[in-house]
Amino acid sequence: MVTPVSAHIVKAFSEELEQLSADVSAMGGLAESMVTDALEAASTRDAELAGIVMARDAEVDEYERTIEKKIIRLLALRQPIAQDLRTCIAALKIVNDVERVGDLAKSIARRVPTLIESEPTEFAAAVDGMGRLVQSHLNEVLDAYATGNAEKAIAVWERDDNVDEHYNALFRELVNAMADEKSMIEPGAHLLFIAKNLERIGDHATNIAEVVHYLVTGADIAETRPRGTRPTYQGGE
Amino acid sequence: MDRDRQNQPQGQAAGEPRRRDVVLMALLGIAVLAVLAFSGELSAPAFLAGALALAALGVVYFLIAASGSDPSPMPQIAPVRHEAVPQTSEILVERLPIPVLLIGPGGRIERANPAARAFLGLGAERGLLSTVLRQPRVLEAVSVALRGERGATVEYSTVAPLESHVRAFIEPIRLDVTGPMPFRAMMVLADDTSSKRAERMRADFLANASHELRTPLASLSGFIETLNGPARDDEEARERFLGIMQVQTDRMRRLINDLLSLSRVEMNEHVPPTGDVDLSLLVQEVVESLSPVALRRSIKLSIGQCDTKTVVRGDRDQLFEVVENLLGNAIKYSSDEAEVCVCVYHDRTRDSAEQAHERLTPDSGRLTLTSPVLDADQRYGVVRVRDAGAGIERRFLPRLAERFFRVDGQKSGPRSGTGLGLAIVKHIVNRHRGGFSVESAPGIGTVFSVFFPVSDSGAEANSTVESKVATSTDA
Numbered sequence: 001m002v003t004p005v006s007a008h009i010v011k012a013f014s015e016e017l018e019q020l021s022a023d024v025s026a027m028g029g030l031a032e033s034m035v036t037d038a039l040e041a042a043s044t045r046d047a048e049l050a051g052i053v054m055a056r057d058a059e060v061d062e063y064e065r066t067i068e069k070k071i072i073r074l075l076a077l078r079q080p081i082a083q084d085l086r087t088c089i090a091a092l093k094i095v096n097d098v099e100r101v102g103d104l105a106k107s108i109a110r111r112v113p114t115l116i117e118s119e120p121t122e123f124a125a126a127v128d129g130m131g132r133l134v135q136s137h138l139n140e141v142l143d144a145y146a147t148g149n150a151e152k153a154i155a156v157w158e159r160d161d162n163v164d165e166h167y168n169a170l171f172r173e174l175v176n177a178m179a180d181e182k183s184m185i186e187p188g189a190h191l192l193f194i195a196k197n198l199e200r201i202g203d204h205a206t207n208i209a210e211v212v213h214y215l216v217t218g219a220d221i222a223e224t225r226p227r228g229t230r231p232t233y234q235g236g237e
Numbered sequence: 238m239d240r241d242r243q244n245q246p247q248g249q250a251a252g253e254p255r256r257r258d259v260v261l262m263a264l265l266g267i268a269v270l271a272v273l274a275f276s277g278e279l280s281a282p283a284f285l286a287g288a289l290a291l292a293a294l295g296v297v298y299f300l301i302a303a304s305g306s307d308p309s310p311m312p313q314i315a316p317v318r319h320e321a322v323p324q325t326s327e328i329l330v331e332r333l334p335i336p337v338l339l340i341g342p343g344g345r346i347e348r349a350n351p352a353a354r355a356f357l358g359l360g361a362e363r364g365l366l367s368t369v370l371r372q373p374r375v376l377e378a379v380s381v382a383l384r385g386e387r388g389a390t391v392e393y394s395t396v397a398p399l400e401s402h403v404r405a406f407i408e409p410i411r412l413d414v415t416g417p418m419p420f421r422a423m424m425v426l427a428d429d430t431s432s433k434r435a436e437r438m439r440a441d442f443l444a445n446a447s448h449e450l451r452t453p454l455a456s457l458s459g460f461i462e463t464l465n466g467p468a469r470d471d472e473e474a475r476e477r478f479l480g481i482m483q484v485q486t487d488r489m490r491r492l493i494n495d496l497l498s499l500s501r502v503e504m505n506e507h508v509p510p511t512g513d514v515d516l517s518l519l520v521q522e523v524v525e526s527l528s529p530v531a532l533r534r535s536i537k538l539s540i541g542q543c544d545t546k547t548v549v550r551g552d553r554d555q556l557f558e559v560v561e562n563l564l565g566n567a568i569k570y571s572s573d574e575a576e577v578c579v580c581v582y583h584d585r586t587r588d589s590a591e592q593a594h595e596r597l598t599p600d601s602g603r604l605t606l607t608s609p610v611l612d613a614d615q616r617y618g619v620v621r622v623r624d625a626g627a628g629i630e631r632r633f634l635p636r637l638a639e640r641f642f643r644v645d646g647q648k649s650g651p652r653s654g655t656g657l658g659l660a661i662v663k664h665i666v667n668r669h670r671g672g673f674s675v676e677s678a679p680g681i682g683t684v685f686s687v688f689f690p691v692s693d694s695g696a697e698a699n700s701t702v703e704s705k706v707a708t709s710t711d712a
Contacts, residue, residue, distance in 0.1 A: 015343075022344065022365040029371020036396055059373075125639050136397035140610060146368040155587075155611040165604050169632040 013078050017087050020070055021146070024091045024098070027063040028142040030056065031098045034105035035138065035201060039131040041112045042194060043124060050112035053105060060102035067095050090215035094145065097204040097211075101138065104197040104204075111190045118187040123174060127191055127198075130166040134198045137163065137205040145212045153212035156205060157221060163202035170195050263295035336426040339410075340366055340379055342418040356426060375405050375424075382409040382422035392429070398610050399507060399667075402433040430507045438500045449492055449641065449655075453485040488655075495657040499640070502555065502664040510552040510669055513692045516618045517547055517581045523560045524579065531568050537576045538564075547583035547618040549689035555665045556689070560620055562658040563685045567624035569654065570683075575625045582619040583691060590617040590688035591674045601678035602631035606638045607663050608672040609690070617671065617688035628679035637675060638663040662687065 034053050041049035071088050074080065080088055137156050144152035171192065178188040213221040267288045274284035330337055336353035340346055344366045349359055357369045367376055378389040388408035395401050406425040413419075460478045468474040524538050531538045549556075560579075567577045582590075592603055609615075629637070629644055636642045641656040666673040671689040 018365060019343070022367040025365075025371050026367040026373065026376055029367070029376070030373040032371060033373055033393075036394070039396075125642075126636050129635060129639060132397045136610075139395070139397055142371065146371075151613050152611050158588075159605070159608075162605055165602075165631075166635045169635045172632045173636075 013084075016070075016074060016078075017080075017084060020067070020074065020091050021087065023063070023067050023070070024094055025142065025146045027060065027067065027095060028098050028138075028145070030060055030063065031101040031105065032135070032138055032142065034060070034102055035108075035131075035135055038105045038108040038112070039128065039135070041109055042115060043128050045112070045116040045120070047113045047116060050109040053109035057102050057106040060099055064095050064099045067091065071095075086215050086218060090145075090211045093211045094208050097207045101201050101204050104201050108194050108197050111194055115187060115190045115194075118183070121177075121184065121187050121191070123170070123177070123188070123191055126166075126170050126173070127194055130163070130170060130195060130198050133166060134163055134202045134205070137202055141205045141208045141212065145208065145215075148212075148216050150213050150216040153209040153216075154221065157209040157213070160202055160206045163199055167195055167199040259298045260295045263291045263298075266291040338366075338424045338426075340383070340422040340424060342383060342420075344376065344379060344383070347421065353426065356428075372405075375407070378405070378407045379422045379424065382407050383418070383420050385409045385411065385420040394433075400430065400434075401507060402429040403427065404429050431504075434504055434507070438504050442496060442500045445640070446493065446496055449496075450489055453489045453492075457482055457485050492655045492657075495655045495661065498558070499657055499661050499664065502661060502668065506664055506668045508668070510550065510555070512550070512552060513548050514551045514553045514556050514689075515546060515548050516556075516583070516620060516689075519553070519556055520560055520579050520581055520620060523557060523564055527561065527564055527568065530565070531577070534568070534571075534573045536568055536571050536574065538568075539576060539578050541578045541580040541623075542582075547581050548692045549618040549669075549671075550692045551669050551689050555668070559662050559665050559687055560622075562662050563620070563622040563687065566654075566658060567622050567626070567683075567685075570626040571624045572626065577625075578623045580619075580621045580623075582621070584616045585619050585688065586613075587611060587615065587617065587672065587688075590619045591672055591686065592676055593621065593684060593686070597676055597681050597684065598678040601676050601681070602629075602634050603674070603676045604634040605672065605674040606635075606659075607667055608674070609670045616691045618691050619686055619688040621684055621686045623682060623684045625682040628681055628683055629675070629677040630679055631677070634675055634677065638673070 034056055037049055038053045040046070041053060071092050074088055078084070137159065140152055141156045144150070144156065174184075174188045174192050174195075177184045210221045213219070270279065270284050270287045270291075273279040274281060279287075330350050333350055334352050336356040337350045338346055338353045339348040346359070346364055346366055346369075349357070353359065359369055366379060370376070372391075372393040374391045375393060378391050382388055386409065388406070391405045391407065393403055393405065404427045406423075406427070408423045410421045410423050411419050412421055460482050464475060464478055468478065520540060524540060528538055564577065564579065571577055587609065591605055591608065596603070633644050637644075638659045640660040643654065643656045663673055666687055666689070669689045671687060673688075674686050675683065676686075677683040
């Protein structure tokens with residue numbers, strides 16, 4: 001985080017907090033690139049790339065462990081309060097979500113070798129489109145975290161239903177296609193799982209958005225912004 | 238710039254200390270080599286070679302400097318350069334349109350030229366690199382360079398929100414500072430997006446064209462065979478076949494046109510447009526150009542509530558294509574004597590631009606097909622096209638902007654499209670950093686909305702003033 005860490009008497013503390021946020025960002029970037037590469041592997045039918053993605057999950061786990069250790073050390077030694085405490089707690093939570101994102105990317109990659117055994121289907125483009133949407137959410141929410149921008153986080157949080165809409169549509173179409181044609185069952189099942197994983201990555205992005213909102217404002221997003229209605233209209237129509 | 242000129246009179250003497258420095262450095266180098274040679278670290282031949290090379294460097298430099306002081310057109314400029322070396326290189330780096338960064342210990346950005354700051358969206362200069370550039374391989378290469386080990390060239394790509402392909406050159410630099418960490422990492426970023434895109438576009442274009450043209454081509458060659466053979470003397474069949482062939486070739490032409498247009502748009506998608514377009518005027522023009530088509534089926538084309546003067550940043554021809562595509566679709570999928578309505582609004586936030594306040598029906602499907610990254614201060618000009626056609630089922634909405642996707646696979650018939658129209662719209666909208674969304678209720682109709690960032694004429698005026706100032710000081 002660049003701005004919100006105001007100066008502390010102990011300079012090392014400020015630096016540790018800043019480094020912590022930077023580590024979380026770097027870990028987020030790693031998970032992000034795993035999602036990107038897993039989808040790329042699925043769309044270009046590249047089993048080798050999928051293998052690389054699977055191997056990288058261990059790095060994410062390693063990141064999680066070291067960051068958690070750092071946070072525990074910070075909590076024990078510095079006993080942070082207010083903004084600093086929120087920084088630590090937020091990092092702890094985000095690291096958790098990011099680790100899950102890494103797992104989900106890995107499980108997308110795991111489907112690639114079997115997926116490419118069957119013929120390409122017309123739904124690959126739809127999965128790709130959904131993947132792009134989820135990636136943009138993940139990217140924006142990590143940007144929001146890095147810049148401490150609660151508004152951006154809220155925007156992602158509110159847009160999660162777009163991901164759900166994509167998922168539901170894809171689900172119905174795939175089920176129809178699988179019912180119509182037997183040869184669609186195998187690739188269809190894999191695509192369904194990939195879509196499900198993407199949908200869950202989207203959920204984790206929303207979770208991160210909630211944490212970022214809490215980190216910046218100290219308030220719970222669900223209390224300030226009830227879900228369901230989208231109270232964002234500013235111009236009348 | 239001004240400071241350079243002030244330095245000009247003293248420029249003459251500037252060569253002296255530089256020349257001395259170089260000679261001193263060469264001597265120092267030889268001394269170091271000698272020490273190494275004596276301590277046994279370096280073999281005698283290597284020492285001789287190194288010493289000779291350094292001595293030669295000193296001599297060559299001296300000769301060049303000496304010949305430089307001859308009365309030729311060069312010398313008056315050359316000494317100035319010597320004096321201003323630190324400043325000139327400073328200015329060079331600052332003015333370089335290529336992002337250059339210097340990264341210090343712990344991954345802290347120590348310096349970034351304006352191009353880098355714009356490229357990475359950097360605010361505070363001394364932030365940590367990993368907060369602005371999360372690419373794991375880049376970060377790894379930087380930490381290797383910070384240990385002084387080796388440089389690397391790393392390629393990375395992002396897919397969303399905008400596609401980009403970047404090559405990062407990372408080199409360790411040893412600075413003349415005391416302390417445990419003398420190494421810095423220099424990072425130069427090169428945007429490869431255009432060439433990568435061009436490469437892929439070509440492949441895509443060929444694949445799409447060959448795939449989509451195969452069907453009409455096959456039917457054409459079938460008809461030609463028939464006309465050459467059994468139907469050679471059949472007047473009636475010939476007429477009919479020629480008619481069908483005409484339709485097929487029209488379709489092929491449309492396909493090729495759309496594919497070309499799509500590739501063109503895709504190729505430039507990462508280059509933001511320049512220019513201003515008045516949306517209300519544009520909409521009027523499109524309505525006029527399409528009214529003959531609408532009239533043929535007695536469809537009423539109406540311009541609804543229009544905010545006056547909605548000027549957005551954009552490429553006029555492309556925006557025309559967007560509105561034409563949407564309006565053309567609305568006419569195509571309306572029943573005869575229906576009404577198609579276009580509205581223009583200005584100064585909307587992203588969320589209010591995306592969808593109308595009132596839903597078509599309480600359970601209508603709404604979906605954002607593409608949307609810009611949130612910028613709370615950005616306002617958008619909106620065009621909404623509403624038809625009262627059959628509507629689109631909710632499950633098809635996410636696939637609307639996919640290329641060659643047609644709802645219910647309507648591949649032929651009088652309404653046959655190429656399946657590329659909305660894909661083109663989406664790519665144009667992306668290029669303009671705008672948004673594109675749809676709302677549809679089966680049986681009621683469909684609303685397509687596109688919105689583009691309003692042109693900030695005030696800021697533009699300022700920037701032109703600035704550039705004028707800059708050029709006048711340069712002159």
